[in-house]
Amino acid sequence: MTATSRMERRFAALKADNRAGLVTFTTAGDPDYTHSLNTLLGLPAAGADVIELGMPFTDPMADGAAIQLGSQRALANGQNMVKTLQMVRELRKQDQDTPLVLMGYYNPIYRYGVEAFLEEAAEAGVDGLIVVDLPPEHDDELCVPAAQAGIHFIRLATPTTDAKRLPGVLANTSGFLYYVSSTGVTGAAAPTPEKVQAEVEAIRAHTDIPIGVGFGIRTPEQAARIARFADGVVVGSALVDRIAAAETPEAGTASVLSLVSELAEAVRNAR
């Protein structure tokens, strides 16, 4: 990592503004390359502070129906890792400030080759990785090499991450910590904000790293409530649902960006 990475600069700026950041998730290539790219390019202006881009996978074991279907649409239309990295390059041609995190599962990276993947991801302008099926026990697979390549490895902490596991989870995490507010798959209902806040405060006692909260946040009101105490608010399934529901791919892009604008406004005015 450079002394201050794009991700660190972004969270420092958010802190200076005394507000949380909006973290958006969409799947690369959903519903197809062109329209997914259009959506991606529109996200910074719509108010996304950090962008998560899903690397589609046939067997997304930690995802609910919405993101499973998003992956399937993308794969059916020919999305692959080469195209996903190309989307990042396209974003970087016009945006040098918004951190981008690739999120997904290990197998497509493993198959691509960890070394080649990290080299190309760093060159393309990827700032972080979230790989759901790589717990700290497997840090030598990708987490440590990613850090050496200048890419943050963002870890998920969950309600089952107890005091015994938390130090291990935090050890090689950088960029931010993604607190998954409920056990279960993406898109599941969220627990009460009071409960989530208490859990986030408990983690803060152990780390200074920014904490993003996700899973089950769908509306501007919910996002605002979480934005009062979290450093980042992650919204995914609600955006992916907009793509699924749209009558045309163009309408899908417009619908996603419109929801992002509403969410961004709510997050910015939360405190």
Place this chain on the structure above:
Amino acid sequence: MSTETSLRQGPDASGFFGRFGGRFVAETLMPLILELQDEYERAKQDPAFHAELEKLQKDFVGRETPLYLAERLTEALGGAKIYLKREDLNHTGAHKINNCLGQILLAKRMGKKRIIAETGAGMHGVATATVAARFGMECVIYMGSTDIHRQQPNVQRMKLLGAKVIPVTSGTGTLKDAMNEALRDWVTNVDSTFYIIGTVAGPHPYPALVRDFQSVIGDETRQQMLDKEGRLPDTLVACIGGGSNAMGLFHPFLDDTDVKMIGVEAGGEGLDKRHAASLKGGEPGVLHGNRTFLLQSDDGQIQDAHSISAGLDYPGIGPEHAWLHDIKRVEYVAVTDEEALDGFKALCKYEGIIPALETSHAIAHVLKLAPTLPKDHLVVINLSGRGDKDMVTVTEHLADELAE
């Protein structure tokens, strides 16, 4: 042999057999996986655990199962002397119950009240529903919608046993998709739920503990062969999907260098077409908690397996098999759907035993192998399950012959 060179010591502390295995799961599941590992280590040291398991194996399952000399099959093939390890005679009709009993005793020790499982052919689902009923626990079985269609009798059995059978329509609606959905249930209900994985795959410690619970097959075979022939067998043959019946037979013999072992994968329509042979036609990758050989595209997307037998219709294989393949201790071959049907028919015709289509793959390989071997060569086929459940599939494929 010295323990230093023993092949029976795996996995290592991180759950690896060579480069295969591991614990590639979401953070939500890690604490539970570690808890299971600790509980299993304690159970292994607890004589009361073993005593309860042995009592149930004997009185509830009907162990030990016979090692049966297949005289007419031996005569017909004119070569090796063929024995059948009769796991089809277990309660519920397959080897699957060996593992389910062990795991539900672990669930009980951990205070879990709810059991989930994935199933392909339905044999593991039936065995899981059976032990859940026996111990009065809630039971939810995930089964691909394609498999529900082709294994109807087992679906009805599970329902009669009080299990809720949830159809899985994602992907191709087969075993892989059922396992994804079971993992999603588990990650959601992690506090209350014990996941009884049916094969020697998944995150550590599952491959090791399923193997250990299935090793009763090989332990019995070893003693039975010594009693009958005064020596160890020469060749062991078993079918492989995830690989639990094969691992159960092979593992106790891994250090006996004179015992040859052959795992038979599902070659489907042929290795150049649709198949389920992960070792013969796959590449290393990471899925369902472990690194192993997988059917996958160049982009790391998992490909759909195909086999006439639902129980072998899985794009991966247990990590210990992947390792035994790497070090060449076990030979792995593939037989096609058509050949499996020949194996199925041969056992019906010569021995009066209707085998499962999964098991028929092992028989099919022996049809080719036995004639090439001398008459004093001892072959053991793991007769892993019975074929009642396969009547619909077999009737469709053999419609012309059965109409005569």
